[in-house]
Amino acid sequence: MTRKENLSYQILDGKAVSDKIRAELKSRVAALGAKSPPVLATILVGNNPASETYVKMKGKACESIGLTSKKVQLPGITTTDMLLRIIDECNADPQIRGILLQHPSPAQIDERAAFDRIAIEKDVDGVTAFGFGRMSLGIPSYPACTPAGIMRLLDAYNVKLAGLHAVVVGRSPILGKPMAQLLLNRDCTITVCHSKTKDLPEHVKQADLVVAACGKPAFIQGEWIKPGAIVVDAGYNPGNIGDVDFNGCAQRASYITPVPGGVGPMTITMLLAHTVESAEKAK
Ligand code: NAP
Secondary structure (H helix, E strand, C coil): CCCCCCCCCCCCCCHHHHHHHHHHHHHHHHHCCCCCEEEEEEEEEEECCCHHHHHHHHHHHHHHHEEEEEEEEEECCCHHHHHHHHHHHHHHHHEEEEEEECCCCCCCHCCCCCCHCHHHCCCCCCCCCHHHHHHHHHCCCCCCHHHHHHHHHHHCCCCCCCEEEEECCCCCCCCHHHHHHHHHHCEEEEEEECCCCCCCHHHCHHHEEEEEECCCCCCCCCHCCCCCCCCCCCECEECCECCCHHHHHHHHCCECCCCCCHHHHHHHHHHHHHHHHHHHHCC
């Protein structure tokens, strides 16, 4: 059966949901009535081409809702101390309402120290250990943008999460781990899988909700999906390929995210939403 022949699944359309949220955010930025718009500072160390592209995309997204994006480009030889000083300057600048340190940093940088230097009220990308702890405890915080975007997308389709067995494939600090915590806080029962997990398909087969976040193109197979399960593909690999075999998984899923147009737009939208919220709080 091809994708078009199976009409029983519903697409979780991250592009459409994002567009709606961004329109609301634009009004909220206008309502701030600021003489100069709030700023999202994006710090980029070195010149990794993929990171350059992401920073450019984030800059354009900021402008589209009336925020200013300030790109701080640092040379690849930047030391941790130099980076910490730059972060301190951004923390002290009242116009800057959000700080994003683009991952990955060059090897000589202590990235954890740099992330943790970001003031909690400007940690709009959810990278500080303090922010992670607050998010895990269900205390107001800005969760990492990709898992936050997935939660907003599921909510936009009124997916009832309580009681679902969610299997998260991946445990990175920006995606798998916060995803598991957010789902746990919404009363899901959680299994977190990773590269050392034995018999991954058997775990995925138990899932009412699968979140694929392993960075392996088209890795999650249709025959692993329990009929009627919800499939969220957080993956983004070269060639616009997710971590899920879409055609195979759509044959069994009730809801599924496409790549592109699923989780990706929601991630950037959450970055914007967190920055706007930070600006509102500062006001
Ligand atoms: P990452 O840091 O490389 O983490 C990958 C995770 O997957 C690790 O926990 C790893 O396990 C696990 N893994 C690797 N191979 C596996 C296997 N064979 N079976 C089970 N688990 C396995 O990647 P990430 O930053 O979390 O990103 C994951 C994916 O999401 C990538 O495709 C990335 O491009 C995408 N992403 C998308 C967005 C977006 O906006 N849409 C944002 C961020 C990331 P170990 O911990 O044992 O190594």
